[in-house]
Amino acid sequence: MFVASLGKSVLDGIGALGRLGTFSFQSLANIQSGGGLPARLVRSTFEIGVRCLPVITIVAAFSGLVLGLQGHYVLSRFGASEMLGTLVSLSLCRELAPVLAAIMLAGQAGTSLAAELGIQRSTEQIDAFELMGISAEGFLVGPRLLVAAFVVPALTSLFTLVGVAGGWLSGCVLLHQDANSYWAAVHQAVQPRDVFECLIKALVFGILTVALCSFQGFYSHRLGEAGARSVGAATVRGVVFSSIAVLVADYLITSILV
Amino acid sequence: MTQTDPLPCTKQTGSPTPPLLELRSIQKSFGSKEVLKDVSFEVPQGGIVSILGRSGTGKSVLLRCVVGLYRPDHGQILYGGQDVAEPGPRAALRQASSYVFQQNALFDTATVLENMLLPLQARGDLRPAEQLTKARELLRRMELEEAASRYPAQLSGGMQKRLAVARALVTDPAMVFFDEPTAGLDPIRRNAVFEMIARLQKERGFTAVVVTHDVQEALIVSSRIVWLDAGRVLFSGTAREFEAQNAPEFCEFRDNLESLRQSLRSLSAVV
Numbered sequence: 355m356f357v358a359s360l361g362k363s364v365l366d367g368i369g370a371l372g373r374l375g376t377f378s379f380q381s382l383a384n385i386q387s388g389g390g391l392p393a394r395l396v397r398s399t400f401e402i403g404v405r406c407l408p409v410i411t412i413v414a415a416f417s418g419l420v421l422g423l424q425g426h427y428v429l430s431r432f433g434a435s436e437m438l439g440t441l442v443s444l445s446l447c448r449e450l451a452p453v454l455a456a457i458m459l460a461g462q463a464g465t466s467l468a469a470e471l472g473i474q475r476s477t478e479q480i481d482a483f484e485l486m487g488i489s490a491e492g493f494l495v496g497p498r499l500l501v502a503a504f505v506v507p508a509l510t511s512l513f514t515l516v517g518v519a520g521g522w523l524s525g526c527v528l529l530h531q532d533a534n535s536y537w538a539a540v541h542q543a544v545q546p547r548d549v550f551e552c553l554i555k556a557l558v559f560g561i562l563t564v565a566l567c568s569f570q571g572f573y574s575h576r577l578g579e580a581g582a583r584s585v586g587a588a589t590v591r592g593v594v595f596s597s598i599a600v601l602v603a604d605y606l607i608t609s610i611l612v
Numbered sequence: 613m614t615q616t617d618p619l620p621c622t623k624q625t626g627s628p629t630p631p632l633l634e635l636r637s638i639q640k641s642f643g644s645k646e647v648l649k650d651v652s653f654e655v656p657q658g659g660i661v662s663i664l665g666r667s668g669t670g671k672s673v674l675l676r677c678v679v680g681l682y683r684p685d686h687g688q689i690l691y692g693g694q695d696v697a698e699p700g701p702r703a704a705l706r707q708a709s710s711y712v713f714q715q716n717a718l719f720d721t722a723t724v725l726e727n728m729l730l731p732l733q734a735r736g737d738l739r740p741a742e743q744l745t746k747a748r749e750l751l752r753r754m755e756l757e758e759a760a761s762r763y764p765a766q767l768s769g770g771m772q773k774r775l776a777v778a779r780a781l782v783t784d785p786a787m788v789f790f791d792e793p794t795a796g797l798d799p800i801r802r803n804a805v806f807e808m809i810a811r812l813q814k815e816r817g818f819t820a821v822v823v824t825h826d827v828q829e830a831l832i833v834s835s836r837i838v839w840l841d842a843g844r845v846l847f848s849g850t851a852r853e854f855e856a857q858n859a860p861e862f863c864e865f866r867d868n869l870e871s872l873r874q875s876l877r878s879l880s881a882v883v
Contacts (some may be wrong), residue, residue, distance in 0.1 A: 389725075397721075470721075478717040483682055485711050487703075488734045564814035 377491060377572070378565045381499055384492025386480055388483070391497065398501040402463045402564070405570060409458050414513040417450055418442060418520020424523050439539030440522030445516075447544055447552045451513040453604055455476035456559035459506060460596040464567035467498065469590035471571025472585035480572070496569045499561060506560025507553045512554060551611050558607060559600045566599055630693060632657040632819055633678065633788065636686035640670070640677055644862030647673045648684070649843040660813055660820040664827055670843045671823040672714065672791050678821075679711055679789060683686035709737075709787040714795050716772050718764035724751065724775055725760040731783050747782060754778040773809070781812060791824040794829070802826060805831050819849055831855065 385391065425441040471494060474480050483490035518540055526533040570577075574588035631654035640648040652788055655661050663671050676682045678689055680702050691708075694701035710731075719727050728747035732738055738746065741762040754774045773793065779787055790809065794802040803877045806826070810833040813820050824830050830837065830851075837854040839847035847854060 387734070388730060426853075429883075474720075477715055478713045479719055480712060482711070482717040482719070484681070484736045485706060486731045487706055488730065565673055 356457075368392050371474065374565060374569050377495075377569050378499060378561070380489065380496040381491040381565075381568070386491035386608045387489035387492035387498030387563075393499040394493070395501060398497040399505060401466065402459070402498065402501050403505040403509065406462045407512075409462050410455055410509050410513055411516055413454055413458050414451070414516035415520045417454060417513075417522040418446065418517035418522075421445055421450075421517070422521035422524030422526075423529070425521070426531060432485040437539060438521065438525045438531060439518075439536040439541075440543035443518050443544050444527070445549060446511050446514045446521075447548045448607055449604070449608075451510050451517060452552055452555035452559055453600060455506065455510040455513045455556065456600045457597055458562050459502075459509070459560065459582040460563045460567065460593045460600070464592050464596055465589050466486075467564065468571035468574075468589045469585055471568060472574035472588040474576050475572065476581055476584060477500040480494040491572070493563075495572065498564050498568060502560040502564040503557055506563075510552060510556035551607070554611070555604060555607050558603055562599050562603060563596040566580075570595065597610040622750040624842060627801065629657060631690075632692065633654055633821070634688075634690040634693075635674075635678070636690070637689040638677060638684045638689065639698065640672065640673055640682060640684050643835070648677070651687070651845055652837050653845055654850040655819060655821055656661065656700075656836070658817065658819055660833055660837060662822045662824055662830035662834040663838045663840055664824060664830055665840035667825070669840045670841055673837055675711075675791050675821070675823050679709065680706070681874050700773070703743045703846050705787075708785060709789060710783060712776050712780045712788065712790045712793055714792040716764070716776040718772060718775060718779070720764055723761050723763055724756060724767070727764065727775060727779050728782050731779060733785060750782050769797065770804070773797070773801075773805060777808065777812070783815065785818055786817070787819045787821070790820060790824075792823055792825070794824060794826055802829060806830075 421442045422438065425577075426435060427440045429437050429441065431437045471480075472492070480490045483493060489496075507535070521534065524538055525531045526536050570588040570592035571585075574584040577584050577587045579587050624790060629767065631653035635654075636652050638648050638651040639646070641642055651674060657726065663674065665671050674864060677684045678696075680696065683697075689696045691705040694704070696702045696705050722730065722788060725747060728751060729743055732747065748757065748760070750758055754777070754780060756771060756775055759767055759775075760769060760859075764775065767775065767845050777793075777799040793809065807831040809820060809822065811816075822830065822834070831854065832851075835853050837847065837851050838845060839854070
């Protein structure tokens with residue numbers, strides 16, 4: 355009984371992954387459907403990039419501040435406080451910035467995306483696209499996926515820079531550590547492969563988050579709920595699934611790249 | 613006669629020209645709920661065909677089956693003699709038809725003008741300047757030109773309905789499906805919507821298939837009536853034939869309407 359239900363869950367999971375892959379592929383393959391692509395790209399850049407800037411900046415600043423604070427006290431115990439720049443920059447670049455930026459993206463743009471598509475589904479707008487011969491996936495989701503591939507790495511880079519500055523603020527300005535040794539450590543620590551790892555994670559996490567939230571909103575009518583409840587359910591599932599997916603993908607990418 | 617027995621006049625007498633749309637034994641279930649049991653009727657070219665019936669009798673499901681939003685479990689839908697289950701005829705039906713949704717389904721992130729342009733852009737058979745001219749011309753005729761740069765949510769209910777109809781007509785379709793076009797409208801607006809459908813149908817010559825509860829208005833504007841009850845066609849014929857029906861199901865419906873009218877008259881006399 356247990357084995358059968360486990361097997362069914364695994365098969366369902368594989369099926370869902372396949373549907374998500376097909377959905378993402380169709381979205382990108384039909385991105386031109388319905389015309390007006392430049393305007394849709396600009397709108398998607400605003401939604402995913404500009405709207406997420408404040409939350410990304412705030413979270414990055416406080417992540418850096420906390421890292422600087424904790425790092426200072428921990429490293430001081432071992433007489434290695436000059437390593438603070440190394441700790442802050444590598445932690446942010448390789449792990450915290452891609453993961454936290456993606457989770458903030460899910461919270462800000464992902465919820466909005468899932469809710470918008472869910473409402474468009476429940477008000478028959480997606481059916482209207484289909485009847486007009488426009489690929490709703492391509493028109494509504496394609497530009498967002500494409501934009502996520504460029505904007506999320508940019509947001510993650512910004513997160514890293516603001517976070518490192520936050521570390522400097524708490525470690526050097528507030529706790530009076532030597533600023534020159536902090537920046538020298540940052541400069542020495544961060545290697546091109548670290549930046550590559552940061553960007554590749556940001557790219558994967560960004561696409562995963564946007565694809566999962568869009569998928570949940572687009573197929574909200576299949577969640578067994580109706581109307582406003584289906585939109586709510588799609589939004590929650592979008593954020594929860596994309597957050598879990600980001601952490602799982604983080605482990606997989608790290609294990610490959612380390 | 614049981615409620616689900618087809619009436620004698622449900623048999624098609626055979627149109628002189630082949631029907632534009634033909635439904636043969638359509639069945640559709642959702643889980644264990646059988647919504648459409650055995651629906652067959654024909655839609656001749658031109659005119660207005662109204663599909664009537666109580667709420668929950670499967671009228672909208674039937675329309676969604678015809679345009680391919682739902683797949684029937686059984687039966688055939690022929691457009692111009694071709695089965696729309698095949699990709700080619702289905703594409704031909706979609707190319708030649710438009711659909712006005714019950715809740716309008718206007719694209720809320722697009723302006724009124726963009727809503728009009730999208731179907732034209734999807735077809736791609738006109739140059740952008742021609743698309744713009746055509747969209748603006750139809751907006752002017754539907755008295756929506758002033759609202760071109762507004763978003764659907766900023767329009768009144770009547771304007772939204774007019775925009776939904778204008779968007780459906782902008783591609784000059786041969787066939788237009790209206791799903792409950794008067795749902796949620798007051799009696800004055802209801803009449804205006806039916807008047808608009810009848811006027812546009814005459815001007816443009818498309819074939820209209822209208823799903824509605826409004827028996828009186830439908831009888832006035834329709835060339836043919838299809839009466840659906842519990843997922844079966846109880847009647848299919850002309851409006852005049854329908855009015856001549858004395859079957860209990862229709863009499864009950866007409867009696868209810870008459871009783872409502874009398875109540876309203878007495879109420880207005882009191883006020």
